[in-house]
Structure formats: C-alpha cells, structure tokens
Amino acid sequence: GRTADTTFLGVEREGGLEPRPERHFKLRVDDNGNYGVELDSAGSNGGQRFHRYVHAVGDVLLDRPELTPVAIRQGEILARRLFKNGAKDLKINYDLIPTTVFTPSEYGSVGLSEEDAIQRYGEHDVEVFLSEFTSLEQAPVHRQKKKPQSRLDADMPANALSKLVCVKSEGNRVVGFHFVGPNAGEVTQGFALGLSLGAKKEDFDRLVGIHPTDAESFCGLSVTKSSGESWVA
Numbered sequence: 447g448r449t450a451d452t453t454f455l456g457v458e459r460e461g462g463l464e465p466r467p468e469r470h471f472k473l474r475v476d477d478n479g480n481y482g483v484e485l486d487s488a489g490s491n492g493g494q495r496f497h498r499y500v501h502a503v504g505d506v507l508l509d510r511p512e513l514t515p516v517a518i519r520q521g522e523i524l525a526r527r528l529f530k531n532g533a534k535d536l537k538i539n540y541d542l543i544p545t546t547v548f549t550p551s552e553y554g555s556v557g558l559s560e561e562d563a564i565q566r567y568g569e570h571d572v573e574v575f576l577s578e579f580t581s582l583e584q585a586p587v588h589r590q591k592k593k594p595q596s597r598l599d600a601d602m603p604a605n606a607l608s609k610l611v612c613v614k615s616e617g618n619r620v621v622g623f624h625f626v627g628p629n630a631g632e633v634t635q636g637f638a639l640g641l642s643l644g645a646k647k648e649d650f651d652r653l654v655g656i657h658p659t660d661a662e663s664f665c666g667l668s669v670t671k672s673s674g675e676s677w678v679a
Contacts, residue, residue, distance in 0.1 A: 544638035546631035554634030579679035618647035
C-alpha cells in the first residue's frame, strides 16, 4: 500500500485554514476533471472551494486508483490542460481503467463490476454474458483417460472465466470486462481499447478470434446469467 506524504505540504494554508491535525491525509480534486485541490469542504475562502493554481496528481488523491500508469496519465493530461490550446476539457474516464491482479491465476478487469453496473443502471437493465472453462494451456494435457491409472488422470477443473457486463437499453453496450486465466493482463489491456470506444456485445460477436487462445472465448459468449443455464463449458 501507499501512504500519501501530505502532512507538511501546507495545502490548507492556501485556503486560509488552520493546519490539519491528521497525518498523511489525501487531497480531493474537482470531479469535473479539474485538478485544482479542494480548500475545504464547506467552501471557505469566499466560497472558492477548489484552488485554481494548486494541482495534484497520483497517490495523494482521494478516491482515485493508486496505480502508477494512472498517475502518469494524470500528469500528462494536467500538462496538456495547462499548456496546450484546446485541451482544457481533457480528462480521464476512471470507469475504464484496466487493471490486473497478478496471482497464479491472474484476474484482469476494465469497467464496472456486475454489482456496480446494477447499482448504476438497475438490475432490469443489466445483462451478463459469461463462460467458465479450462484454459487451453492445461486442457490438452489433462484429458481424462477411459481407465484412470492414478489421481493425475482426472479431469482438470475449470480455471478460466470470461465475463461481459452489458447495458441492455444501450444496445448491450459493454460496461464491464472481466477475465480470470493465464496472461489476464495481456488480454485485458487489448480489450480495454474496445470498451473505451463504446464497444457493444455485437462487436465482440463479430470479432474474428485467434485460435487457439483463451481470449477467443470473448468472441462467442452466448450464455447469460439471467437465463439460468450453466455457463461451465
């Protein structure tokens, strides 16, 4: 984890406020995309809530992902907003930040979880397509024999999951991409571009897969969670 080293920055003095008693507090920025630091939640200093000339990026921000690529992109965007003509409205879509948990079975995601999508759009407007299967790296060498000789001859259980969270009223626009399996970081990074461009489920269906890969599973997801059918291949 990271601890924001903000104790001695003195940001609160820009708003004419007393120094904050807590150590390592985080800074809030304007939700409209500006990186001006919040002076105080009550709008002190003549009603000026966010400072126009004090900016913050990276791990010191409150309620922002503590990810190095996010901090780098925040800095790049802030520089463009400040010094490039026509870029003042440039901002990050924090809903579409790809990330991966690098455990032995990797998990990658971009967009909303199923739960967050339901909270935002309503359960009636969310459709989930998914498939659980054995990754191609392991399936060929763990086929069950007709006459098992040892416990090693048993079937390999499913160790991969492909899942798309879609908004039905928007033509099944994909708002959540989730994958568990080998090289999930590589798979997620590529598909993240599709979500940032507003890809819909039909766009995934039209995509020609690379065979044999685990990522190919996203080109033919047909079972929905609401159907009650088994999604285990």
